[in-house]
Amino acid sequence: MFALMTTQRAIGYVVIAIVLIGGFFFIWTQIRIGRKEVGSEIELAPNRRPYLEDRELESGKLNLALWSAFGMLIVICVTLPLYWLAEGGRQAGAIKDFDETFARRGEEIYKVDAKCEGCHGPEGVGGQASYVITDENGQFVSQVNWNAPALNTVLWRFSEAEVRDVLNYGRPGTPMAAWGTIGGGALSEQQISNTIDYLWTFQLSQKEMLDQVDTAIKSAAPKLYDRLVEVRAANAGKLKDPLEYQCTDSTFACLTELENLQLGEILVYLTDPGSGAYSCSRCHVPGASIGRPWAPLAEIARGRRAPNLIGIEANMSINQQFDLVMNGSEYGKQYGANQQGSGRMPGFGINPNLGDLKVPQLGVGGMLGPEEVWAIVVYERNLSQERPDQKGPGVTVTPVNGTPARAATPTPPTSAPVPTSGSGTTR
Ligand code: HEC
Numbered sequence: 349m350f351a352l353m354t355t356q357r358a359i360g361y362v363v364i365a366i367v368l369i370g371g372f373f374f375i376w377t378q379i380r381i382g383r384k385e386v387g388s389e390i391e392l393a394p395n396r397r398p399y400l401e402d403r404e405l406e407s408g409k410l411n412l413a414l415w416s417a418f419g420m421l422i423v424i425c426v427t428l429p430l431y432w433l434a435e436g437g438r439q440a441g442a443i444k445d446f447d448e449t450f451a452r453r454g455e456e457i458y459k460v461d462a463k464c465e466g467c468h469g470p471e472g473v474g475g476q477a478s479y480v481i482t483d484e485n486g487q488f489v490s491q492v493n494w495n496a497p498a499l500n501t502v503l504w505r506f507s508e509a510e511v512r513d514v515l516n517y518g519r520p521g522t523p524m525a526a527w528g529t530i531g532g533g534a535l536s537e538q539q540i541s542n543t544i545d546y547l548w549t550f551q552l553s554q555k556e557m558l559d560q561v562d563t564a565i566k567s568a569a570p571k572l573y574d575r576l577v578e579v580r581a582a583n584a585g586k587l588k589d590p591l592e593y594q595c596t597d598s599t600f601a602c603l604t605e606l607e608n609l610q611l612g613e614i615l616v617y618l619t620d621p622g623s624g625a626y627s628c629s630r631c632h633v634p635g636a637s638i639g640r641p642w643a644p645l646a647e648i649a650r651g652r653r654a655p656n657l658i659g660i661e662a663n664m665s666i667n668q669q670f671d672l673v674m675n676g677s678e679y680g681k682q683y684g685a686n687q688q689g690s691g692r693m694p695g696f697g698i699n700p701n702l703g704d705l706k707v708p709q710l711g712v713g714g715m716l717g718p719e720e721v722w723a724i725v726v727y728e729r730n731l732s733q734e735r736p737d738q739k740g741p742g743v744t745v746t747p748v749n750g751t752p753a754r755a756a757t758p759t760p761p762t763s764a765p766v767p768t769s770g771s772g773t774t775r
């Protein structure tokens with residue numbers, strides 16, 4: 349306990365000790381004096397003792413009293429503002445202290461209690477989860493390794509409330525379980541909050557994220573990377589707000605159609621870095637999370653938790669789509685022409701926590717630059733050319749915690765038993 353004592357507390361204890369010891373001596377001397385012989389009150393009683401003369405009372409004695417009062421006043425005048433000045437720092441220190449305690453508790457949950465680390469990696473760098481896929485009857489389909497996305501960027505793509513939603517309810521049909529008691533899990537609301545406090549402590553900077561993606565593009569297609577750098581440089585002065593970027597007229601520098609398709613394809617399926625944290629396919633393409641994008645549903649049983657994007661060009665304009673991918677969706681808010689958001693579509697170009705003063709401010713921007721998002725959008729709008737077989741209304745995706753039901757990929761007949769279509773086939 350003494351090891352934990354602050355300076356202020358130590359001083360407090362010394363003052364209390366002085367007061368107690370002094371008080372004890374005072375009482376003790378009073379008792380001693382009171383024991384004197386009977387009859388001595390003539391000398392002892394204060395009112396019988398001659399006091400100072402008027403002359404002395406009104407000069408030396410009075411001055412002493414006045415000066416000491418003045419001295420006390422100075423002490424008060426100086427210490428009060430000093431105390432007040434230090435109070436801000438003390439409060440900030442107390443808040444920081446609380447924050448650190450919360451993050452420490454979250455770290456314990458992350459590493460030990462819930463073992464998030466086992467799947468998402470140390471400090472959320474991403475990892476894999478071994479998982480048994482079953483069909484709608486609970487029958488074994490296959491044993492797979494499912495990518496667990498990096499969490500060191502998760503608060504750059506989801507608002508804190510949206511991350512809380514994932515932690516509370518999990519992602520049914522994936523290895524990500526519901527952790528909140530409200531979703532049937534083991535962690536209380538406070539523990540979920542503490543876990544999020546810990547997630548905040550290891551979020552990457554925007555530069556680190558952009559660098560990670562650049563490195564991946566460079567190694568996949570060096571020439572294309574050089575072109576991207578060129579286009580970025582040409583836009584650097586012009587582009588004030590990343591949301592203004594578009595390639596429908598000649599306002600901004602753009603990659604060619606072919607380059608956009610190439611870059612879009614790289615980014616949509618990007619599994620490294622971050623175990624797919626930057627990719628779209630892990631949610632939108634069945635089988636992508638287990639390294640088998642577009643695998644027949646019969647073989648993977650389930651695997652898409654977001655709308656089929658093949659044919660998206662018929663549902664929304666290119667600018668609406670760009671806007672959605674940059675900002676992500678918000679619960680209850682409309683996106684595109686008439687779709688209703690659930691908050692489960694991440695925002696890749698704009699920090700969704702920006703301006704929420706209750707959370708750390710990481711800065712503007714996001715995980716992908718506007719030129720990259722544009723390329724992704726161009727690629728997605730071309731998917732119906734690339735995969736006409738996967739297009740069209742097929743199996744109904746069972747809504748996941750209220751996500752609007754969507755059409756999923758039809759199941760091509762294979763030798764494996766094909767799950768009957770209808771609700772419950774995919775989750
Ligand atoms: C058994 C492995 C496993 C454990 C344990 C686990 N997760 Fe997950 N988590 C996953 C997988 C796999 C996904 C991706 C699911 C998908 O494909 O949509 C995921 C998704 C997430 C997401 C959504 C990220 C995104 O961008 O889609 C968050 C946030 C998350 N997990 C946080 C946690 C936290 C915090 C814990 C500990 C309380 C935890 N997870 C424990 C495997 C796990």
Ligand code: HEC
Nearest residue numbers: 627628631654655673677687689690691692693694696724
């Ligand atoms: C964590 C899962 C996840 C990831 C990763 C993800 N999305 Fe989505 N996306 C969704 C969900 C869920 C929706 C449905 C909207 C909602 O629920 O708010 C959606 C909706 C969309 C839509 C609108 C589809 C429609 O028919 O309404 C587009 C376009 C889209 N996403 C593009 C992308 C792109 C591009 C990326 C990658 C840069 C991406 N998504 C990454 C989950 C995801």
